[in-house]
Amino acid sequence: MTDTASPRRIPWDALAVAPFIIFAVMFLFLPTLGIIGAAFTDRAGNFTFDNIFGLFTDQILAAYWISIRISGASAFFGALIGLAIVLAIIRGRLPAPLRSAVMTFSGVASNFAGVPLAFAFIATLGRLGLVTIILRTVFGLDIYRSGFNLLSFWGLTLTYLYFQIPLMMLTIAPAVDGLKKEWNEAAQMLGASQWQFWRYVGFPILWPSVLGTLSLLFANAFGAIATAWALTGSNLNIVTVLLYNQIRGDALQNPGLGAALALGMIVITSLANVIYLVVAARAERWMK
Amino acid sequence: MKTNRFWAWLTFILGAAYFIVPLLATFEFSLRMRRGEYSFDAYASVFADPYFASSFGYSVIIGLFTIVVGVLVVVPAVYFVRLRMPWLRPFMEFITLLPLVIPALVLVYGYIRLYNSSSIIPFTGSALGTDILLTGAYVTLALPYMYRAVDNGMRTIDIATLTEAAQIMGANQAQIISRIILPNILVAILSGAFLTFAIVIGEFTIASLLNRPAFGPYLVGIGTNRAYEPAALAIISFIITWGAMGMINVLSRFAPRTSARTD
Numbered sequence: 001m002t003d004t005a006s007p008r009r010i011p012w013d014a015l016a017v018a019p020f021i022i023f024a025v026m027f028l029f030l031p032t033l034g035i036i037g038a039a040f041t042d043r044a045g046n047f048t049f050d051n052i053f054g055l056f057t058d059q060i061l062a063a064y065w066i067s068i069r070i071s072g073a074s075a076f077f078g079a080l081i082g083l084a085i086v087l088a089i090i091r092g093r094l095p096a097p098l099r100s101a102v103m104t105f106s107g108v109a110s111n112f113a114g115v116p117l118a119f120a121f122i123a124t125l126g127r128l129g130l131v132t133i134i135l136r137t138v139f140g141l142d143i144y145r146s147g148f149n150l151l152s153f154w155g156l157t158l159t160y161l162y163f164q165i166p167l168m169m170l171t172i173a174p175a176v177d178g179l180k181k182e183w184n185e186a187a188q189m190l191g192a193s194q195w196q197f198w199r200y201v202g203f204p205i206l207w208p209s210v211l212g213t214l215s216l217l218f219a220n221a222f223g224a225i226a227t228a229w230a231l232t233g234s235n236l237n238i239v240t241v242l243l244y245n246q247i248r249g250d251a252l253q254n255p256g257l258g259a260a261l262a263l264g265m266i267v268i269t270s271l272a273n274v275i276y277l278v279v280a281a282r283a284e285r286w287m288k
Numbered sequence: 289m290k291t292n293r294f295w296a297w298l299t300f301i302l303g304a305a306y307f308i309v310p311l312l313a314t315f316e317f318s319l320r321m322r323r324g325e326y327s328f329d330a331y332a333s334v335f336a337d338p339y340f341a342s343s344f345g346y347s348v349i350i351g352l353f354t355i356v357v358g359v360l361v362v363v364p365a366v367y368f369v370r371l372r373m374p375w376l377r378p379f380m381e382f383i384t385l386l387p388l389v390i391p392a393l394v395l396v397y398g399y400i401r402l403y404n405s406s407s408i409i410p411f412t413g414s415a416l417g418t419d420i421l422l423t424g425a426y427v428t429l430a431l432p433y434m435y436r437a438v439d440n441g442m443r444t445i446d447i448a449t450l451t452e453a454a455q456i457m458g459a460n461q462a463q464i465i466s467r468i469i470l471p472n473i474l475v476a477i478l479s480g481a482f483l484t485f486a487i488v489i490g491e492f493t494i495a496s497l498l499n500r501p502a503f504g505p506y507l508v509g510i511g512t513n514r515a516y517e518p519a520a521l522a523i524i525s526f527i528i529t530w531g532a533m534g535m536i537n538v539l540s541r542f543a544p545r546t547s548a549r550t551d
Contacts, residue, residue: 016364031398092296130313223391
């Protein structure tokens with residue numbers, strides 16, 4: 001039972017974890033640090049804040065702002081609608097087989113993003129899409145004449161919801177499952193109304209999970225580009241499209257500015273996560 | 289509680305409509321290629337296109353390599369961290385969450401800057417090198433999902449007890465991993481693999497910025513040049529995604545479970 005059998009003891013632990021660490025350094029840490037470094041370097045290689053100041057132009061600020069609005073709206077409505085559907089299925093006593101079918105579908109829909117999703121919405125709500133045509137011929141409502149455009153803020157938000165809602169459903173379902181039936185019964189016996197149960201028991205328990213998923217959904221939409229690109233080409237001025245054009249052909253005429261643009265994206269998605277961590281820590285304090 | 293059920297059904301039906309109508313509309317659109325009647329011409333046109341086969345084949349191969357590399361990177365690390373180095377766990381969790389926080393577009397920008405043809409590791413200098421870089425990028429994209437799948441698999445089997453039992457019976461470390469741990473978490477690994485495949489197969493951003501002939505850039509090209517083929521391709525992609533997710537569901541029924549220790 002000693003190590004004499006193997007003269008040189010193989011350091012399995014280090015060997016097994018090493019590929020993971022090397023991989024993380026090569027494909028996560030170094031590229032990210034490289035971007036951060038480049039954001040503070042001028043063409044001659046000196047330290048500078050000019051690239052960061054360079055972000056404060058109308059075009060770039062507008063790109064950030066519309067990206068934040070689309071991500072915020074699709075995260076907010078995705079979380080709201082996703083939570084409503086999960087509550088309906090788990091708490092609304094719908095038939096049990098329905099639940100597994102819905103959850104399987106959510107797994108598919110949350111991964112049905114990118115280019116094919118854009119194609120699907122063009123075929124649905126584009127100018128020649130089925131729903132557009134049915135609304136016009138059957139209901140006499142021309143959505144394009146009344147101001148709707150798939151290639152706009154609401155069009156893109158509506159499209160993003162197709163993967164945001166299922167993602168919310170998949171992440172929040174375990175938390176909703178954790179709400180025990182006994183708590184509702186106990187609340188009712190103490191004379192609480194349904195509204196009071198949700199206000200004082202149900203929602204405070206779900207709140208940290210909802211918030212966590214919200215920041216996940218926000219980052220998910222904020223970094224998305226394939227759907228927007230396939231829908232609109234390079235026309236839509238969102239920050240990912242701007243950065244994509246910059247990587248392709250130096251659209252900003254300054255590589256340092258491109259790095260600053262990328263750094264801005266990291267800062268915004270990190271902020272979303274930090275806000276979540278702070279609020280979750282506060283929300284969970286009383287649960288211990 | 290009657291009203292409760294009514295609202296539940298209403299929510300469900302509205303939600304279902306939002307998800308099913310685009311699929312029906314896309315399918316209907318994909319059949320409209322021949323004037324005046326429904327036909328599968330758009331599908332025939334897609335399958336007759338040699339670029340469809342070549343780009344799809346390329347993405348499948350990159351996807352398979354991504355799965356193999358992902359498993360080799362994640363499984364040993366999760367096993368030893370769970371068994372011997374629990375203090376590393378928070379660090380691992382942090383790393384595996386990073387790809388969800390840092391947008392893929394930013395990461396690929398970092399790769400292009402870092403691994404260009406004049407750098408120490410010139411991945412982008414050759415086609416093979418770029419394929420390796422693309423595989424690495426996809427492993428990174430799939431890392432959060434692969435890690436979670438494997439970690440869940442190891443939680444449901446009690447790896448500490450299994451390892452001790454195997455050691456008492458005289459098994460060495462390689463035997464323990466290959467003959468005891470791997471078969472027990474095979475279902476979890478396969479779940480992670482199918483999820484990885486679903487993520488990788490139609491990926492556009494990284495493949496197009498690295499200029500590789502993958503399925504995602506092919507899709508975008510078709511989208512800008514054709515009318516009905518994109519709808520057909522959307523339906524085909526949906527079926528592929530459905531297949532990958534369906535496999536995960538089927539597999540999860542075969543997952544082994546030993547009751548974990550409560551320590």
